[in-house]
Amino acid sequence: MSARPAVVALISAAALGLAAPVASARVEPDPMAAGQRVSISDGRQCVAARSARAASALFGSVVLRPDERGLAADARVAERATPGRYQVTIECAPGGATFTETVTVRNGRVEGVNMVQAAGGLALFLLAGSAAFLLRRRGVVGRS
16 A cells, blocks of 8 residues: 555656746757857746856857847857757856757758958959949940
């Protein structure tokens, strides 16, 4: 008969565990690509702690700051990240509660314009504009 209270205690503990709020890191987008910028948030789980840090092999360690998502930050996935599953761990304040999200890096790279490409494009645009201005001023372009 002493087994019966133990079973009731186990069932009660399991029910309480299911009813407890589950903390989770939020990393978007998921899946992601190497080189992509991602948003990380605590899902409002660290608000009472008022500070948090996210860490992952994908982007190192970043401090989460207050915003409309709770505590959050943006980070760039390492260019060298290979396809696979990675953990992102958030720690609420030093030594506080921690929780982890598993995210997926897919094949491919983020294609976009980097600073060197943007500067080169701007230089070509300015050069073309200057050439058009000089040609027009000399009367080569725009004669009717």
